[in-house]
Amino acid sequence: MPAEFVTVTSAEAGQKLVRFLERRVDGEVPRSAVMRWIRKGNVRVDKGRCKPFDLVKEGQIVRIPPYRADEPAEKISREPLEIIYEDENYLAINKPAGLPSQGGTGHDDSVVDRLLSMYADFPFKPAPAHRLDRDTSGVLLAGKSHHGQKALSDMFASGEGGKYYLALVRENWISEETGDDGWFEMHDLLEKKEENGTEKMVTGSGKEAHASVLSLGKLKDQTLLLVKLHTGRTHQIRVQLSSRGFPIVGDSKYGGGSGAMKLHCWRIETPWFIAQCSPHWGDDFLRQEHIDLAEKFLL
Structure with a gap:
């Protein structure tokens, strides 16, 4: 070239x-x-x-300068990501469960790969400004310009903005420490430990983790929760709920059984825009009345 x-x-x-x-x-x-x-x-x-x-x-x-590009690999057909917000600096997508935010060993598809494909003709290639666990669905933000990427990174690093998740947990949620506003505060210290050859996050010592929890309704022997994150630790919501006896449905790593994990990043508030999307769980797990209630109790 x-x-x-x-x-x-x-x-x-x-x-x-x-x-x-x-x-x-x-x-x-x-x-x-x-x-x-x-x-x-x-x-x-x-x-x-x-x-x-x-x-x-x-x-x-x-x-x-002139350089020799590697022989282009055969293109993999990838389904476009669902865009829920877009302007000249920012992009918000609804990440499907099962798709890694970034590529890695054993993964030939990721949010990064799909963004590169979708925005191949753009001089600045959008990239995620934060991560969601592979099996967590929902709002994921990316910068469409260097200014946007840096602004989002700075926002998350400083703890600004609001991040709300929907989580379906096993058992009926009960807490005697719920405040007058209906929210229960979870404060823990989390650290990474190896158990039976696999790494897991556990409570007891380590970095501070803080999240607020609100019950949106009981569904048979399960409860739909709205969770607001105040810190962003690895597997934070999964560990904090599981340690209290309420593992997330489908979270096999932390006692929630098999099947699709019911954890969804529902809403992210930034100084510039709000991105919100509901999970595709079906009416058996989530109805409009739950969304209406969640919007009523936003902190």
Whole structure:
């Protein structure tokens, strides 16, 4: 491939040069090679030498040296993601259960892969700003520009914004410590431990975990809960509910039995927009009256 001269778009402005280049070559060149390009002066910004961590600006002309791209792999047909909110900086999707947020060993499909496919012609490739467990469905946010990606990352890092989940748990929810507003506060310390060859999160010591829980109604021997996260620990909701005797239906890792796990990220509130979507569980587990009640009790 011959040398290219590309113009930095408004969506790409503010990124480090090395990251800008990685995105522009679609990951076909390893970072070590990109860094070597820059050190040797093969990359030029507005015809001048540059450094890997310089921030690119809108309108700058960047020279990308000739390189050989790997032979393109056979394209995998992937179902498009359900978009529930989109503007020039932000994107919200309804992640289906069973789909990893990011690829990894043993996974040839993920949210990242599908976004790359859906936005293949965009200079800035959207990427998730946070994660949902593979078997958790619901709202997942991504940045459509460097500005949007950084704003979302900063928001989650600072604990701002509201994150609400719907969880169907085994047993009838009972708590004598529910406040006057109907919410029960869960405070725990969580840490990772290995049990029987597998890693699990357990309560007792470690990092602080805080979530608020509200019962939306009983369904036979199960209860539908609205959970607001105040911290974002690994498997937090699953562990905190299970440790109190209310495992999430289908959560085999924490005592909820087999089948599809009934945990759904229902609503995320940001300073710029609100993204909300209901799970596809069917009327046996979730009805409109439950959603109406959840909206009434938002914190």
